[in-house]
Amino acid sequence: MLTELRISDLGVIAEAVLEPGPGFTAVTGETGAGKTMVVTGLSLLLGARADAGLIRRGASRCLVEGSWTLAADEAAELADLGAETDNGELLVGRVISPSRSRALLGGVSVPVVKASEVVTAWATIHGQSEQVRLGTPERQREVLDRFAGTDHAALLARHEQAFTKRRQAASELAALTGAARERARELDLLRFGLDEIASVDPQPDEDVVLAGQAQRLQAVDDLRLAAHAAVMALSGDAEAWDDAPNALGLVAAARKSVDAAVVDDPSLGPVGARLADAAVLLADVAADLASYLDRLEADPARLEWIAERRSALQGLLRKYGASVSEVLAWAAEAAQRSGGLAATDDRIADLQAEVAALDDELAASAAAITKGRAAAGVELAALVRDELSALAMPHARLEFALAPVAIGAHGADQVTIMFTANAGAAPAPLSKAASGGELSRVRLALEVVLASGATGQTFVFDEVDAGIGGAVALEIGRRLARLAEHAQVIVVTHLAQVAAFADTHYVVAKATDGQVTTSGIVAVEGAERLDELARMMAGLEGSANAHAHAAELLAAAAR
Template sequence: MLTQLRIASLGVIDDAVLELGPGFTAVTGETGAGKTMVVSSLGLLLGEKAETRLIRHGASRALVEGRVGADAHMADAVEGLGGELDDGEVLLTRVLTASRSRALVGGAQVPLGALADVIGERVTIHGQSEQLRLGSPDRQREVLDAFAGAELAAVLAEYRTDYARHRALVAEREALVARSAERARELAMLEFGLTEIEKADPQSGEDVALHAEARRLQAVDDLRAAARSALVALAGDDDSGDHPTALGLVSTARKSLAGIADADADIAPLVDRIAEAGYALADVAADLSSYLAGLDADPARLEWIASRLAALQGLTRRYGSTVDDVLAWGRDAAARVDALRGGDERIAELADEIGHLDGALDERAGRLTALRTAAASTLKGLVEAELAALAMPKASLRFDLAPFERGPWGADHVQLLFSANPGSAPAPLARVASGGELSRVRLALEVVLAADSTGRTFVFDEVDAGVGGAVALEIGRRLARLAEHAQVIVVTHLAQVAAFADRHYVVEKADDGQVTTAGVREVTVTERVDELARMMAGLDGTDAARRHAEELLQAARRASRRPSR
């Protein structure tokens, strides 16, 4: 519930504060005084688009602040936005300047959409745009579903969950089917590559090893000559005669030092080290001898290696720069082939699941239709009774349900048919109802739905458009009934409506010849009688108008059984 509304430099209003509370609050004033700025300010608090022309002439900014009592859900939302509560209330702020618009919730700046997230479910503004909305089938379905209550809401929630799942599965299936030719081409390419690799049967590192072996076979003569030369230098051969060798020289050095080792203890370690060098050289000579023994030219082997490398190079040109890369590509390709072959299986799985969901959706859509049909029958009688009280005793109104393609809200096309007179066939509400009739239909619906409106705020602008007299009295009485369950704020030009209010604010304008300024003040007792007299007679202070206003207030108090203010 809104507890306070402050408006500063908005339109013609300079600075005004409305202290609000439960029940029925009326806002009145002369034409052009700025009454609609009250509705506009509430719209701004709901995140509606702002226009810089709303900033009062001569002001640098416009400000709207609203205090709202916060329940636990709203408190969590405010905390989530980084805002804070003030004594159980949240302060909503909208600031307009020539260059930007800002919104704050509990002192924290937030996106405009966050305002509606915080109080959009709690505050409803009924103006000309809402009357137009009431003419749309979507809005009419929303009204019918709201009246149908919790059972329909539960079935609808289940239906919408299944519907969203159904759409996702259908989209996945369509995507798989659309890509089937592409998958077939990719599968053929991958299978060809895997067959080629399997046929060649490459081994990890094989290309590196074969290149090394080929280089050795191609250089076998040079290798043999170098190895023999080294072996001769180390150990000699039959052809070297007395030519000194490394092993012989080392042996000579060891013997020379061994002969004097007894004369100097420092020589013994040197003898041992020379001996170790001789052993190492002897090992190298033995290895060289073995290397030479196995170093034979093998033209047939070299030819086979060239052929094998050519086969491997065919793979590396297509599937990777090395054999190891080719093997990695093969592993990835095999996994992809499994996935592609599973595409047809997935399509079949999706078809089964979609078929199952089709059955569930049809069943739930049927339940929605049944619940809506029952609710429509009850709602018709209740609303027509309200319309009769609003001077439309012959009006006929019904929710017509026709089968429709299954959608996110079921399989019903909901349309509100209306006839103001018995001789007229019911037709779509938006096409046949006048502005005044739309206002009364809207009010009748709100009164009937009021039982579910506890804690909500309804703002009515032009609810009394096109009516007067006894009808206006009934509108006031119905608004008072609605205010028993919800907070109701009404901008009106009819005294018959304002008389039923629990509190009454008047928007007054002043003109200094250059700038028009409006203020808002609460009126009670005598001042309220004067305002109602002005609204009825267009004159201030006439005795007849004041007597009529007093009688009107007394009649409203008797009808609503509320104390005077």
């Protein structure tokens, strides 16, 4: 429930505080005094679009704050958002400056959308725009679904979820089916490449290994000459008749000379040892080279096989990579991709089955929704007709017509409120058959019926009595009072017959200094309230007759 509404620098209102009671609160005032700024302020708390033109002339910003009493579970939920409450009350604010707009929830700055989600769960505003909306099939469907109850709402939620899943599955299915030809072409290319690579069966780094082997076999004669020359230089030729010098012979001669000199100079001993080591090392190297020379043989057959193998590998390198490693990497990716493409056919079959199952589910839930709407429509129409009869429309007839349409997120019905105000006239769509005053009464009748079981809600009516007067206005006031038995009702009205039923009465009064006009809000009781009701009825605040009529009106409302 809204316990306080504080407005600063909004329109013509400089500073005002409204403290609506738990029942029926009326807001009145002369035309142009700024009554609608109360509704505008509440609209801003509910997420209405910010407009810098709302800022009062001469002010740098405008501020609207509303205090709401919360249930324990609501306070705990808001605490999770970081919003702070004070003794079970939450302060919601909206600040508008020329450059930006921001919302406050329990002292924490939040997106306007988030604050709107919170407040719209508690409050509903009905103005002239709502009358326009009531003429649309969407709003008429929402009214009927709202009356149909919680089980119907749960069915609608399940239907909408299934419809969303069906739309997503159908979209994916269409995309996969539409690309079937391109997918098949790509799969054929991938499989051809994989088969070609598999027939060659390249091994990791095989191209590098074969290149080294080929180079060695092609240079075997040069390698033999180089190894033989190296052996001759190290150890000489045992079969040769000449005594050509060699490394081992020269080192042996040097060692012999040093060993002889050690007798005279022992310091040469280490040099002799190093020469001995050098001789051993040279002998090992000479032996290794001799062994290499013995193994070094030409192998034309092996060289030919290597050439053929390298040619086969080169055919893969031209298509799938600059090296065998890249070819193998391409093959791994292609295998994964082809597996995914092949699995797409299975996915198509799964999606087709899913869409078919969802179609059956949606058909069943849409039929149940239609059945629920038909039953709710009969009951709601009867209750609204009773209300309209009390609002001086005894011959009014209202029906909810259901026309079949393609299954959508909200079922398979187009809901149209059919209405006639006169006996013997055929009902026609509400948007065409009802005048402005009749539409106001239909909307009020609907709200009274729909809110009969609602508790803790706040309903705000702006000019609900437009185009109405006399006895009908009294009945509107009486209906609003009945609505206030279950919910908080705030009404901006210009009719004394409506305001007389209020539990709390506020007046918006304007003042001017000759340059700037400002308005304020004051609560009226007793004689002040009589003055206001007299002004509203006759425009005569001090008239004894007007006061008598106002007192009589209050007494009638009290009865």
